[in-house]
Amino acid sequence: MNIWLVNHYAIHPSVPGGSRHYSLAKELVKKGHKVTIIASNFQHGVGKYNAELPMGRKYKEEFLDGIRFLWIDTPPYEGNTIRRLFNMFVFSWRLRFNNYFAGDNEKPDVIIGSSPHPFAALSAARLADKYKIPFVVEIRDLWPQSLIDLGRISKYHPFIILLAWLEKYLYRKAERIIVLLPGAAQYIRDLGIKEEKVVWIPNGIDTDLFPNMDLNKKADGKFTVMYAGAHGLANNLEIILYAAQKLQEEGFEDRIIFRLIGEGPEKHNLQMLAEKLNLKNVIFKDPIPKNEIHYNLSKADAFLMILKKSSVFRWGVSPNKLFDYFIMAKPIIWAVEAFNDPVKEAGAGVSIPPEDPVALAEAVKELFYMKPEERLEMGLKGREYVLKNYDFKFLASRLENVLLELVEK
Structure with a gap:
């Protein structure tokens, strides 16, 4: 054809x-x-x-x-x-x-x-x-x-x-x-x-773009929670900043950091809000080519899948970033109210309500206190799920x- x-x-x-x-x-x-x-x-x-x-x-x-x-x-x-x-x-x-x-x-x-x-x-x-x-x-x-x-x-x-x-x-x-x-x-x-x-x-997932990696490799330094994708209205990323503020107030500033990779119309506003909240545990990074993103994703201990609460998601979601997360064999925090919940279906992370920074902070702490082998088990379930179905x-x-x-x- x-x-x-x-x-x-x-x-x-x-x-x-x-x-x-x-x-x-x-x-x-x-x-x-x-x-x-x-x-x-x-x-x-x-x-x-x-x-x-x-x-x-x-x-x-x-x-x-x-x-x-x-x-x-x-x-x-x-x-x-x-x-x-x-x-x-x-x-x-x-x-x-x-x-x-x-x-x-x-x-x-x-x-x-x-x-x-x-x-x-x-x-x-x-x-x-x-x-x-x-x-x-x-x-x-x-x-x-x-x-x-x-x-x-x-x-x-x-x-x-x-x-x-x-x-x-x-x-x-x-x-x-x-x-x-x-x-x-x-x-x-x-x-x-x-x-x-x-x-x-x-x-x-395009497995040609994600070479074989040591799935037991731990992220260096602090416990890193990563978001990689668009910074737009629907992504509702300000919730991450308020969760980071709560964790910073609780004394996790030197142990847990949030890394946001990407670009979009809301990025400047998010950076201004992070400065206003005096956040020391949030890092903004520029977008990365798809064929290079795996190296940066490998530095995460957990990933974030967040969307604004909206009735439009009653027919489901299929975000690119989610499948990239799955292949990295790391747990995912799912903060989306939608027709589908692939993270729950795969047993690959924690599902919480959207637009709830307190719930997000608690989910991060839940993963932080887990043993590394427990997080790896979650991640491997996600990897197996995406290779089998997507x-x-x-x-x-x-x-x-x-x-x-x-x-x-």
Whole structure:
């Protein structure tokens, strides 16, 4: 098959961020398929460019690990402002109306258009119409529901009404709907879409990016509790700071530290709050490329999976960072109220209510006082669980079967 995958925010693991589509594409290439990933050249969240474009060109073609990447030039932005929205429209417009693919004599057999925002997926659907081939939509975040529940925007706002219309259009247009959230099929069914169109392919772990390590190796120095991921509104990381404040007041300042790795629109506010609270036990670090993150994760004694309490998570969550945590064989503190609780299911850590810094501080102390072999046992359960259920090799095979069925028809 010749597969085109449109994801505005796709990256190569040599830069920070989630590399889901790289990992899926790599496995599909191993199976003998051709894969093109079409993405913006401007890297979301970090504010950098993925590739240097040739002079006067609005795109660049690169072949990385057997995958064809097509980087489309889009304007820069910071935070969730009107400039980010403009960036979305420019990407979608150039994807749809510029002839970047003129040199590709082999037309695709199937096109996948991935969210979160629907405009790129809409352009992918139009490309599928142009080539008269199947269109598959992938829903990573439930837009506009996430904006309503997390951004507290009225469902009657004109922009939300537009997004809702586009959402239903894409669901009806697509021959298959790939979802990452385990309960999303119910959400889509409630919109009047046939549930048999929905296929669950969650995020997972790319074992090629995580070399074999000594799982008995202890973190150096203080007991380190680590968070690695986006610093955004939904992540609710201020709870970590208030838990750190409580532990500092209880005299754990020299024994327990929190290390936050990543970037996002809330990072500056979090750093200001940490300074205001005079925290000596919190360290902020810059984001790290996916293919280098394992070295930093190995320094942790425990990991944090935290999300803001919101009804949007009633259909589940599938965060990239969670699977990276699992593979490191360290216990995880799960502070999420959602359809699913993989940490509890795996027996790989401690589950607590979200938005409760006291409960978080107590959970950290619980793990701190455990014997190292007890924490390792928890961690090994998580590692076994993720390798059995969420290896991208298995997930890519599931995706391959879905696409082959459509193409053969």
